[in-house]
Every structure is written in structure tokens, then in C-alpha cells.
Amino acid sequence: MIDFELEPQVVKRAELYHAVALNMMRSIARKYDEEEHTQPWDFFEAMWAASRQEAGAQPDSAERQGARAGGRSVETAVLVEEMCWGDAGLFLTIPGPGLGGAAVRAAGTPAQQERFLARFKGERPVWGAMAITEPGCGSDSAAVTTSAVRQGDYWVLNGTKIFCTAGQLAAEKSDGLVVVWATLDRSLGRAGIRPFVVERGTPGMSVVRVENKLGIRASDTAAIVFEDCRVPLDHLLGDPELKRSAGFKEVMATFDATRPIVAAMAIGVGRAALDFVREFLAAHGAPIRYGLPASRQTALEAEVVEMEVQLKAARLLTWRAAWMFDRGMRNNLEASMAKAKAGRVVTRITQKAVELLGPLGYSRELLVEKWMRDAKINDIFEGTQQINMLIVARRVLGYSSAELS
Amino acid sequence: MVDFQLAPEQEILRQTLAEFARERVRPAARAADEAGAIDPQLVREGWELGLISAPVAEWMAGETSTRSALTGAIAAEELAWGDLAIALRMLVSSLLTLPLIEMGTDAQRRALLPRFAGQNPALASAAVVEARFDYSPGELQTRARRIDDGFVLDGKKCLVPAVEGAELILVYAASEEDAGRRRHDAFIVPADSAGVARRRERNMGLKALETYELTFDGVRVEASGRLGGERAVNYPRLISQWRAGLAAMAVGVARAAFEYARDYARERKAFGAPIATKQAVAFMLADMAIEVDASRLLAWETAWRLDRGQDAAVESELMRRYVANATLQVTDSAVQVLGGHGYIREHPVELWLRNARGFCAFEGLTMV
Structure with missing residues (x-):
């Protein structure tokens, strides 16, 4: 039965997260944009304490997060939108399993999941990261x-490995882990690529650089070198006997889960910009009016309502992709649709x-210019807009990656 | 709880209409467009689907209405996938029956609804749009003046479908109330009333659907002819209902164009390979697929709000604008994917482009 209404408890949690976004994230957003490579430890501690409290109140939440069917991606999308309304860079620094944890859940055996994810239930903030991208x-x-x-x-x-989000926090600043995608045999191509868990402090793993970026500056983007880095055999996620198993599919399974969430991140940033523009214009005598013929609508109003409905379209696509994931349906096409649309729309909204x-929009006195810089990452990471369009095209045409590249 | 799954009965309806659209509507579309007329037999077949008569029958049987704007949107998309003009013609009487069921007085319903049941139903239409560049449904210029025993209508309407043969036309007009406050009302006007003049229109698209310009020159309507009586109608809600229905149809047109272009691009070879294997074409198709789905979700969301009793005035305004633009973009892309062949009237994509452009102007052409 088609329904667009969130459950009351999700609405309640969203309100709570909104308050966190407003009071704990907005207030320090500019500081950690200006002071790149510094870390808001008070914020980390507070978020960690809050998540432990929440996990305590809902003892099954960790298990439920791991389950596909009956999962909570729609809820996660809603909450992530709220937090990224607060600040996308800070959101990416919130301690937790992150993309590394998502990979463990997608590709690990139950025993591996239990073992590697246990650290995320401890006293101190811990981060998980994922390393795929390389210089080449x-x-x-x-x-x-x-x-x-x-x-x-x-x-x-x-x-x-480069462009590893929260890589420094995971590999150096906490008892975290990095999931590294490496090839067992280059001649096997995709099938040879497997995920390995490397824990903090493993000899041979070192963070060699933290990037200077256009936006999301609160979040560390690390370059990590692995030099004769030895990990035990059972740090290969999945069944070690299946040497020829489809490692690449496991990366993709991770993306099917995370792309709707990245889309939700984008939507949060876009909504921040849209809310601000609307409130600012209203406060300065130019409220957005609805129901007028085009001949009497101002150009400003036309732009704002366009932004509003584009954002809504992206959100609906995102919820659908998340809902499919929760139901255990294959959502590869829909996840890429949502990601491609949200990244593009929000890039445009924030630029608008x-x-x-x-000149006020261009000034660092306001956060609007920051949102524009932050938003752009959503068009790039977790699959660029173009890669997601390619996936959508392959799916709707029924082409393999060999047939359409 | 957020859910994107059709209810089982909606899925059955969707499949039934998809088959009807594929087997009966689509094959008739080109000939109807060229001839500027729809085969009456096909219109009768459309009536037999029960889309209009079922809610009427429910009311007559004294049952609680099971009508859903969302279910209507699902049906409208499938029919319009076959052909927009034919779909509109098949649903035209609902422009009167649905507002009547929802907002009419008991006397009005008792007097009129039975005419829309059974094998020889009456035909009705509605007059909403006005031929002005700055037309807005919220600012109608057709006027209703109150006189002792009723109203007098003056004004000009366009894009009124299927007037030939229509017995009743629901005419929307602005009426002056006390203290100069203007409101919008709907009047049930017999098509042969004195002072009503008609002229068939010639438009870029919707050629198969006969649409008319109607002039109302001092047309007298009895007091009982105002829909809803003294309570009148919830006009913002009616606007949203038109928009939901039209948007669903736009999605049907866009999906038709996307699917046709997709299949063509897989077949058509250039430089030794199907053109769909080129990113320049493949990305257009990906974009079209995204916009079709985004448009559908927005249309459904408005319909869902209507089903929950909301007027959805702002939501439907934004949604309508989005869907009209997206549908234009998708149908334009379809013509582009076919290149020169898309421009030739042997393929349907040019027809879909012409029809799609109309969604910027259509308002009150359908109701779900």
C-alpha cells in the first residue's frame, strides 16, 4: 500500500536529530571548516555517548542494523538528512562503523561481523573506514x-589508497579498522578483488597524508600506504576458501546500501540551503508566494520553487531505494537513480x-557558500554522477558492463 | 509507514489497464490523431472498464466510497501510456461525476448521477481553462453574477473536451460574494443553454480529442445549479485533483516515450554498434528513466495527500510544474534519440512530444 508517511517514532527521532544538528553541529560548522585538520573531540564524545545510550535503550538495534530484511534504511535516510542539514562535514566524522562497518556487514561472515563490529560498542569513540580508491x-x-x-x-x-573518508580517525586516532580492497590476482580482474580488515596499529599501515579539500573540511580524507602489511588469514571478509568468489559484487552490495544514504546526505545539505534562502528572503521582504500565474511570479520565486520540488523528487527517489533495500529487494538501479539525481540536484540548489x-551568498559570514562547497562531494564520492548514470543506463537497457562502458 | 508497493487490487487494475492500453488504445492512437476523431466503439470499450461508472454505482448503492486518487493515478498513467487524447476522452465524464460525488448536494447527486450508470451513459465535460497568457486556476475571469433565482455566467473558456454530445458542462467561474470577496464556484450547465457558443479548437497536440472554445454570454443558471449548493465546492482540492490526474497521465506519456526510445536505441545501429551502447545516448535514456520515476513518485505523493483528505494546494502546484517539465524533457529526448526518424510521423514520438507540451496548459482536463 503506497504510503509516504513516516512512523511516529521515526518522526520523533528525526526531531531529536534535528535538535542535535541545530545545536551541536550548526554551532561549530564554520569553525571546523576554517580550521581544517582539527578535530571536534567534544562533539565526538557527545555523539558517542548518545549513540551508546540509544543502543542501550534499543538493545536490538545493532542486530537490526545488520539485517537486510526488516532493515531501517528509510529511517537512516531521514536521520542522515537531518544531520547533514546540520553539517555534512561533521556528520562524516561522527564515530561509528561507517563505510568500513558497512563492508563488514555486506561481505563478512556472521563470526567476522560479531568480532570486528564489537569494538563499536566500547567506551571510547571508534571509527571504521573503507579504502578502495587508488591514485591510478x-x-x-x-x-x-x-x-x-x-x-x-x-x-x-x-x-x-587515497580518498579514504575518516581514514585518519579509523587508522590512527581510535581503536578502529580500515576495510581495504585488494586484488588476489590481477589477472582475475573484478573476481580477484577482496576486502581485508586492517586494524588500527597494524604494522605496515600508515596514514601518509590528509587532503586539503573544497568542502566537508571537518572530515578527514586520508591517503594510506600499506607496505608489507600483514593481517591474519581470517581478516579476509567472507569465506577464505572461495578464492574466485565475486569480490567486486561485495563492493557493489555495499554501495546498494550506502548510495541511498549518500543521496540523503546530499538532500540534507540542499535542504539547509533551501530553508535558509526561503527564511532569509522572507525576513527581507521577499517571501516566496505560491499560486500565482507565471507572469506575476518573480524570477527569484520561480527559482526557489524549482529548487523545492527538485529536492522533493530526489528525496522520494531516495526513500524508494532505501525502502527496497529494507525489503531485501534488488535496488541497484534505484540506488543509482537516487544518488545521481540527489547529487546533481543538490549541487545545483546550493550553487543557486x-x-x-x-554578494551575501558569496560571503563566508553566512554558511551558504560552505554548503555549496560541501554539496559538491555528493556528486563525486560513492560513485560519481557519471558512474551512477552508467549503472542506470546499463540496468534500463539490460546491458552488461562489457556491453556499455 | 513509508511503502512503495501497490495494494493487490491496484496491481490488478494496473495490469488490466496496461493490457487494454497495449492491445486497444496504442494501436488506435496514430489514426485518431490524424483523423482528429476517436472511434466511438473504442470509447464504449473504455466506458466498459468501469472507471467512471464504478464510483457512481457505489454511491447509488449507498456504499461508502472506495475511490482513491492514488488508484485513479495508477489507472490514468496506464491509459495515457496508450494515448493521451483517447485516455482523456474515456475519462471526460469524471470531470463532473467525481466532483458531484464528493462535493454535490444530495439533490444534485440524486438528479444527475444515475445518468452516468448503465449502458447508455450521458456525457459530461468541464470548462476550466481560459485563453489568456497569464491564466491561473486561482484567478478565473469567467464571472458568475448572482441574480434573484440563480446566477448569470459571462466569460470565455478553452480546452473544453468532448463538448459535441455532452449534455452537461461543469463551468468554473469566479463569483462575487458579500463584501466584494471573490470565490470560485462550479456550475452545472446544460450544454444547450441559451448563450453558450462553441468553436472547435485546433491545437498542436491532443488532436484526436475534440476540444472547444466555449463562450458564455449571459448564461442563466438556476440556484440549484451551483455544485454543492450554499456550501459550494472545495476549489483548491479540485485543482489538486485535476493536477494529480493530469500528472499521472503525463507520466504515462513520458514512460511511453522512454520505452520506445530505449527499444529503438537497442536496435538501431550506427558505426557498427547499437546506438544505446554509446554513452551520449545511454545517458539520455538513463536521465529519462530517472525523470519518469521521479515524476511518478511526485504525482503519487499528491494523490496520497488527497486520499488523506488534504487539499495539497502547494504540493500539487510544485508537482505539476515538475512533471510538466520532465515530461517535455523526456519526450523531447525520445525524438532526439530517434534523430530524423523521430521527426517523421511514422513513429509516435513526435506525437508524444506534441501532447507532452500541453501539460503546461492543461488544467481541469481530467480528474482521478
């Missing part, structure tokens, strides 16, 4: 060159917001 390959993630070679009871990893406020 981004969207073409099947071309990874980081190698994993078996030596006795260990896998030995060698290679360089700067334009609509004129």
Missing part, C-alpha cells in the same frame, strides 16, 4: 592494484542559493 583508479574500482599475497597464516598487503543571495 577511482571510478574504475575493478582496476585496483593494491595486492594481497598469502604468506603462511597471513595476508600481506601492498599498495596505496549562493546566486540568489548575491
